[in-house]
Amino acid sequence: MRQRMAAIRTGLAALAALGLAFDASAQAVPPAPAAKPAVPTPKPAAPALDPTFEAARSAFEALLEPERRAVQDALVWTGDYNGVTTGGFGRRTFDGIATYQRRTGAPPTGQLAAPERAALAAAADAARKAARFRIQTDAASGAAIGVPERLLSKRSPLPGGTRWQSADGRVTLDTRSFPPGTTDLDALFERATAAAPERKVTYKLKKPDFIVVTAETATGRSYVRYAQGEAGIRGFALGYDRALAGEVEPLVIAVANSFAPFPAAEPPAPTPPAVASARSDPTPRPGPGPAVTPAAPPAEARASATGLNLGGGHVLTTASALDDCPAPRIGGLPGRSEARDAANSLVLLRVEGLGGGAGPVLRADAVGADEALLVLAAGTGGGRSVAPGIAGPGGVYAPLQPGAGGAPVLDRAGRLVGLVARAPVAPRLIAGVMPPTRYPTVPATAVAAFLKRSGIGSALPPSAAPVATATPGAAVAPVLAAVVDLQCGP
CATH class of the missing domain: 2.40.10.120 (Thrombin, subunit H)
Structure with missing residues (x-):
């Protein structure tokens, strides 16, 4: 036990050096497989379509988009689906529905009749209530995020954000924000992907307006995401001990799917007079003072x-x-x-x-x-x-x-x-x-x-x-x- 706690403390120190403050792990939705380049040889005949799968696809896509997303979200809460709730239908959604049907004694057709959807929704609602999962706007960062408050019962302030943590400290959720000009996504990406002892980056994605990085240590995993908008940069870091995977993974997916960095239109925060790069000053800054609403810009096409x-x-x-x-x-x-x-x-x-x-x-x-x-x-x-x-x-x-x-x-x-x-x-x-x-x-x-x-x-x-x-x-x-x-x- 003493060796295990020492390993956890070592992981915490490595993540704290990145400004993340935990060594637990976030479930990262696996990226889509890389597209394979076309080979300049005659193409084989396309495989025959699976009629069961195609029938399930047609039935699913006949639903309104909010209904499709609701089905996927419910399957997350029942532990049958571990993907993102896009409303799109693929093999993962089909398998999730079929798995739920097998568990409930129904034929695994991949199609949910109205009574089945109602039963699935009720089961998901019960799981949400049991976890006391509540989507809330974090006043410190301005981001909206779902928090399983039964598990993450401890709450404390952070510079520009909030920390939710389990009673034993093995699961941690941090929100963070940076006013415009105090850092940039390039600097945050470099810090999050920097080499560190006993830590391996398992996935990294950098786009003009957001970054995603996942990493793991011997005892835990981490998921970090930052997004950039007119109000600055907002993000979250989520993690848990590997030993808690079975209990926590559905919650991790639900939290990640719920995150909205800029949940409503708001005036951009004023830019500080002195602009510092995160490379020279990585210390997170607190949020700005009272917002000054600028004159409304002309309507834009x-x-x-x-x-x-x-x-x-x-x-x-x-x-x-x-x-x-x-x-x-x-x-x-x-x-x-x-x-x-x-x-x-x-x-x-x-x-x-x-x-x-x-x-x-x-x-x-x-x-x-x-x-x-x-x-x-x-x-x-x-x-x-x-x-x-x-x-x-x-x-x-x-x-x-x-x-x-x-x-x-x-x-x-x-x-x-x-x-x-x-x-x-x-x-x-x-x-x-x-x-x-x-x-x-x-x-x-x-x-x-x-x-x-x-x-x-x-x-x-x-x-x-x-x-x-x-x-x-x-x-x-x-x-x-x-x-x-x-x-x-x-």
């Missing part, structure tokens, strides 16, 4: 969808991307609908005065199952992003965000395989991570036929011709500049 500039003042996008945007603007110029395809899935916009553009090379042969793809999405102000994806039945699995409707999807040779038919209308950051979800696409064959009828030429390479696989950067380079953001006025 919002990114509504993504288009592909074909040149000659023509922009291609998907019809559903413009459902709520009857008067789009591209580069500050108004666009008008010039043509739609018969299935009402594609729209060709005319934008007078729009320069640039590039005619895409369309792929004629079918995309292979699980083939690596790339999704090119636009953002407000001309920004662009490239998201990795994997081909799935009728669409692409990728971590997409609002504004990706109409985004071109390329194979690793840089050929257009389709356009994203419909993207989420609200952000899907789950514990700081954009989870891969299945999005339907309009295939390249439909795009080619539409462009031909519209009098715009496109090249379709012979489907049997071998095409060398390129690096992601080389694959997207010829098309990336032609990706434009379609904006709607407020």
Whole structure:
């Protein structure tokens, strides 16, 4: 026992050096497997679809999104699901439902009838109440987070945050915040991933507006997430002793899924007059004084969808991307609908005065199952992003965000395989991570036929011709500049 406590103290000291203050472990949702590059060899026939799985998918996707998320959240609380609550359906959700059905004596079909959903919801509600799980806004950091108060019964203040801890100190949840200018995500990422004795970083993710790092020691694991917004940087660190995994893991997943760094619109905190880098001064600063509300900025156009500039003042996008945007603007110029395809899935916009553009090379042969793809999405102000994806039945699995409707999807040779038919209308950051979800696409064959009828030429390479696989950067380079953001006025 004395040796075990010494090991725990050693882990605590290593994490405290990172500003985390615990050596327990947070359950990190495993990242999606890396997309495998396409191999320039003939593609094997796609495996036959599992009718049971596809029937379960259809039944699940027929539910409203809040209902789908509620099912996944309930399965977390019953211990049958250990993923993020995105509302998307995949093998993990199917297995979770089937496992719950087996435990309750029902046939493991992966489909929940209304009475089963009601029973599942009741079981989850009982588990939440037993844990005294309460989503609350932490006044010290400003973030919202779910806290299992029966387990984390001790509460104490931290600089810019709050600590919840179990009575024996083996489970700890810390929230932290940093006012604008006092640190940055680069510095926090370097500190969280720095080498330390007896500590191994098991996963790290760095994006422009958030970071996620998981690590482990001989006795525990840790999960750290920070997100950046106008109000500064907010995050949390969560951990527990390995010996408590069976009891704590469902709670850890629930906490991670509940976290919202900026739960409501608020005025940005004032920037301190002296800006210090976290590299020279890593000490967390307390929150700012009374907030000064600045004058409201002028209403700003919002990114509504993504288009592909074909040149000659023509922009291609998907019809559903413009459902709520009857008067789009591209580069500050108004666009008008010039043509739609018969299935009402594609729209060709005319934008007078729009320069640039590039005619895409369309792929004629079918995309292979699980083939690596790339999704090119636009953002407000001309920004662009490239998201990795994997081909799935009728669409692409990728971590997409609002504004990706109409985004071109390329194979690793840089050929257009389709356009994203419909993207989420609200952000899907789950514990700081954009989870891969299945999005339907309009295939390249439909795009080619539409462009031909519209009098715009496109090249379709012979489907049997071998095409060398390129690096992601080389694959997207010829098309990336032609990706434009379609904006709607407020």
